[in-house]
Amino acid sequence: MAKTLSITTWNINSVRLRIDQVLRFLAEDQPDVLCLQETKCPDPVFPTGAFANAGYGHQAFIGMKGYNGVAILSREPIRPLGAREMCAKPDARHIAVEIGEGASAIQIHNFYVPAGGDIADPEANPKFAHKLAFVEELRQFSEGQRKAVPRSVLVGDLNIAPLEHDVWSHKQLLDVVSHTPVETDAMKAAIAEGEWCDAFRVLTPEPQKLYSWWSYRSPDWAAADKGRRLDHIWLGRGLKDQLVSGAIRKETRGWERPSDHVPITLTLERD
């Protein structure tokens, strides 16, 4: 068995439109497991063959027409654990698998948290209310995982930048959905409840800036560098001592017709 396990998470913003970019990334980086969000792809037309040809023949995915959708692609066998209906909605925002055998098995949970709309007021904006309810459900889920499955990894586009240095300007974004105190507090509560290790922040502590997303609306995204860290990989209490390294593939944001998110990869020591 391999001595390490590498897991990538990437909001691809249409897996069919960007299949060539995903395949390029897989060829270059060869993570063991790739978790995607916003596949925007119904299951019957998911590009299973393209991933299998690239060496990722073990697949779990759930999608819908036009919106949302998550997938887990693996180079080695996985056991599907199914998809949760978060907030009682069948909207394809979670899927999970188990990888590895016996006592060394690891659960991987891939989430796509609602973006939350533009107005940071749950009374005025149902999308923001949905986001807050989703993160509260994530907190409850975290409690269960902490107790029952300490060897868990939670990844995804969580659409919240929890820390001051997870955004280009803390003060200018305090009223902007993704960095409001009610969201960042809710996310911190979920992390605490699960005793999750925020892996990229252990590897690169504040005050160093970390971003995984740059808006399409920024005319010169690289020069302006007004990013946010919306994508995350959390390690359960049974895995936090196995953290090896992390990588943020910022250069993919400069590819032709890119996703607005970039892939982030965490490597774990394996036992």
Place this chain on the structure above:
DNA sequence: ATGGTGGTTAGACCA
């Protein structure tokens, strides 16, 4: 500064 850009899909809806 209340725009700006992009994907899905054919007029909005979502990010």
